[in-house]
Amino acid sequence: MSETNQNAKGPIISIKEMNKYYGDFHALTDIDLEVNVGERIVICGPSGSGKSTLIRCLNRLEAHQSGSVNVNGIELHQHMKDIDKVRSEVGMVFQHFNLFPHMTVLENCTAGPMWVNKLPPSEAHEIAMKYLERVNIPEQADKYPAQLSGGQQQRVAIARSLCMNPKVMLFDEPTSALDPEMVSEVLDTMTSLAQSGMTMIVVTHEMGFAKQVADRVIFMDEGKIVESNEPIAFFENPQSDRTKKFLSQVLVH
Amino acid sequence: MIQDTVTEDVLLRKPLFVFFLFVITFIISFSVDPSQSFIGHLLEPALGDPEKSGLYGRFVTSFMLAVLFVLNLTAIGFLPRFRFQVIVVWIELLILFLSFFYSFDLSFEFIRSKIWFMISQGIFTTLYVSAISIVIAFLIAIVGAVAKMSSNGFAYAIASFYTSFFRGLPLLMQVYLIYLGFPQVGYVIDAVPAGIIALSLCYGAYMTEIFRAGIMSIDAGQWEGSRALGFKFGLIMRKIILPQSIPLIIPPTGNQFIAMLKDSSLVSVIGVWELMFLAKTLGNKTFNHMEMLITAAMLYWMMTMVLELIQSRIERKYQKRQSR
Numbered sequence: 001m002s003e004t005n006q007n008a009k010g011p012i013i014s015i016k017e018m019n020k021y022y023g024d025f026h027a028l029t030d031i032d033l034e035v036n037v038g039e040r041i042v043i044c045g046p047s048g049s050g051k052s053t054l055i056r057c058l059n060r061l062e063a064h065q066s067g068s069v070n071v072n073g074i075e076l077h078q079h080m081k082d083i084d085k086v087r088s089e090v091g092m093v094f095q096h097f098n099l100f101p102h103m104t105v106l107e108n109c110t111a112g113p114m115w116v117n118k119l120p121p122s123e124a125h126e127i128a129m130k131y132l133e134r135v136n137i138p139e140q141a142d143k144y145p146a147q148l149s150g151g152q153q154q155r156v157a158i159a160r161s162l163c164m165n166p167k168v169m170l171f172d173e174p175t176s177a178l179d180p181e182m183v184s185e186v187l188d189t190m191t192s193l194a195q196s197g198m199t200m201i202v203v204t205h206e207m208g209f210a211k212q213v214a215d216r217v218i219f220m221d222e223g224k225i226v227e228s229n230e231p232i233a234f235f236e237n238p239q240s241d242r243t244k245k246f247l248s249q250v251l252v253h
Numbered sequence: 254m255i256q257d258t259v260t261e262d263v264l265l266r267k268p269l270f271v272f273f274l275f276v277i278t279f280i281i282s283f284s285v286d287p288s289q290s291f292i293g294h295l296l297e298p299a300l301g302d303p304e305k306s307g308l309y310g311r312f313v314t315s316f317m318l319a320v321l322f323v324l325n326l327t328a329i330g331f332l333p334r335f336r337f338q339v340i341v342v343w344i345e346l347l348i349l350f351l352s353f354f355y356s357f358d359l360s361f362e363f364i365r366s367k368i369w370f371m372i373s374q375g376i377f378t379t380l381y382v383s384a385i386s387i388v389i390a391f392l393i394a395i396v397g398a399v400a401k402m403s404s405n406g407f408a409y410a411i412a413s414f415y416t417s418f419f420r421g422l423p424l425l426m427q428v429y430l431i432y433l434g435f436p437q438v439g440y441v442i443d444a445v446p447a448g449i450i451a452l453s454l455c456y457g458a459y460m461t462e463i464f465r466a467g468i469m470s471i472d473a474g475q476w477e478g479s480r481a482l483g484f485k486f487g488l489i490m491r492k493i494i495l496p497q498s499i500p501l502i503i504p505p506t507g508n509q510f511i512a513m514l515k516d517s518s519l520v521s522v523i524g525v526w527e528l529m530f531l532a533k534t535l536g537n538k539t540f541n542h543m544e545m546l547i548t549a550a551m552l553y554w555m556m557t558m559v560l561e562l563i564q565s566r567i568e569r570k571y572q573k574r575q576s577r
Contacts, residue, residue: 059480059481061477061480084483084484084485086483087481087482088482088483089483090481091481092477092481094477094478098475098481100475100479100493100497101497102496102497111482111492112482112483112484115484115488116482116483116484157478160482161481161482164482164483
C-alpha cells in the first residue's frame with residue numbers, strides 16, 4: 001500500500017510473553033510473535049484455541065493481562081490515551097462484517113475518513129469509491145448493507161477498513177459466515193490485497209488461501225502457539241502431533 | 254404475532270357454540286333482570302307495564318336480549334372481511350358507551366357553552382405541558398441510560414438513585430413535593446414549571462430504562478466495528494448506536510407520551526389550568542360535574558386516538574427503513 005515507510009523490514013507488531021485470562025480461564029499463554037512490514041500471516045487451529053482472541057488483542061478489542069503488545073511502535077496498555085490512533089491504523093475485518101446497517105455502503109466507507117481523519121466529504125468520497133472499485137462493487141455504493149449478499153458485504157467491510165489507509169489488516173475468520181459460493185470472491189479480494197504488499201494477519205480455516213498467500217502459517221491450540229512455519233514446510237512436514245492431527249482433519253475435505 | 258396460513262373453523266358457525274353463547278347471555282341477563290330497562294319498555298305492548306310483569310317479564314326480556322345479542326354476533330361473524338368486522342364492532346361498542354352516558358340525562362346546553370374553553374385552554378395546556386415534559390424526559394433518558402451503563406461509579410450511583418427514587422414515588426406525591434418543597438428552600442416555583450419538572454423527572458426515570466434496553470439490544474459487533482475504525486465513545490454513541498436504537502425506542506416512547514398525556518391530569522392538583530382542572534372547576538358552580546367529566550374524558554380519549562394514529566405512522570416508517 002501507499003506509505004509504509006517503516007524501516008523497511010522492521011517488525012510492525014511485536015508481542016512478548018503475552019498472557020490473557022477470562023476470569024480463571026487462561027485464554028492465551030506466553031504468546032511471542034513478531035510480524036514484519038509486508039508479511040502475510042495465517043493463523044489456524046481448532047475452535048476455542050485462542051486465535052481470534054489473539055488478533056483481537058492487537059487493536060485492544062481485548063485486554064491482555066501480562067506481557068507486552070507493541071503495534072507500530074506504540075505499546076498497548078489499559079491507560080493509553082491514543083488507542084484510537086492505533087485502531088485507525090489497524091484495519092479489522094470481522095466474521096460477521098459488522099457493517100453499519102443504517103448507513104449506505106458509501107457512508108460506511110466515508111465514515112472513518114470523515115469522522116476520524118477529518119477529511120472533507122469530497123475527498124472521503126473519492127477514497128471510498130477508489131476502494132469500492134478495488135473490491136469490485138462500486139455500483140452498490142448507494143445500497144444498504146442488508147440489500148447485499150454476504151460476500152458483497154464482506155468486501156464492503158474490507159473496503160471500509162482500507163479507506164482508513166491502515167498499516168496492518170487483521171482478518172477474523174472473514175469467510176466463516178459466508179455461503180460456500182461466496183467464499184472465493186472474498187478470498188480473491190484478500191489475495192489481491194496481499195499482492196499489493198499489505199501486512200496481513202488472517203485467522204481462517206481456508207487452507208488453500210494459506211498455502212497460496214501466507215509467508216508464515218501459525219498453528220494454535222489451547223491458547224498456545226504450537227507451531228509456526230513457512231506454508232510448504234507447515235503443510236508437508238508438520239512437526240507436532242497436534243498439528244498433524246488438525247491438518248488431517250481439515251485437509252480431508 | 255404472525256397469523257397461521259391455515260385458519261381454524263369460525264366458532265360462530267358452530268351451532269353448539271352459538272347455543273352455548275345464547276345460554277350464557279340468557280343466564281347473565283336473567284340474573285340482572287332487564288325487565289325495567291329499555292328492552293322492557295320496548296316490549297311493553299306485549300308484556301304490559303314492565304313494573305308488574307314479574308318473573309314472566311324478566312324471562313321474556315332476558316330471552317329477547319340474548320336472541321338479539323347472539324343474532325348480532327352471528328351476523329358480524331358472517332361479514333366477509335376482517336376490516337368490516339372491526340368497524341361494525343367498534344361502532345356498536347361506541348353506541349353502547351354513548352347511550353350509557355346519554356342515560357345520565359346530561360345537559361348538552363351546558364357542555365356546548367363550555368367546550369370551546371375546555372379545548373382552547375384545557376387541551377392546549379395539557380398538550381404543551383406534556384410535549385415539553387416528554388422532550389425533557391427524552392434528554393434525561395439518554396443521559397441516564399448512558400450513565401447507568403457506564404463503568405464510572407459516580408455516574409452509575411447517581412443514575413440508579415434517580416431512577417429508583419422517581420420510579421418508587423407516586424407521581425402525585427412528586428408533584429406535591431416539587432411544588433411545595435421548592436418554596437421550603439426559598440425558591441417559589443409556579444405551578445406550570447413545577448408540573449413540567451415533576452412529569453419530566455418521573456417519565457425520564459421510566460424512559461431511562463427504555464433507552465438502556467434499546468441501547469443494549471444493539472449487537473456488540475457494532476461497537477467493535479466502530480472501535481476498530483478508531484471511533485471514540487461519543488462518536489459511536491451519536492452516529493452508530495443511537496441511530497439504530499431510536500427505531501426500537503420510538504414505539505415505547507410514544508406509549509409513554511400517551512400515558513403522560515393522561516398523567517398530566519395529576520398536575521391539576523396544584524392548579525394548572527389543564528383539562529382535568531377545568532373539568533373539575535367548571536362544573537362545580539352549577540353541579541354539572543358529570544357533564545364536564547364526561548366531556549374531559551372524551552377529549553382525552555380523542556387526543557390519545559390521534560396520538561396512537563401518529564405513533565403507528567411513525568412506527569411503520571421506521572419498520573420500512575429497517576427492512577431495507
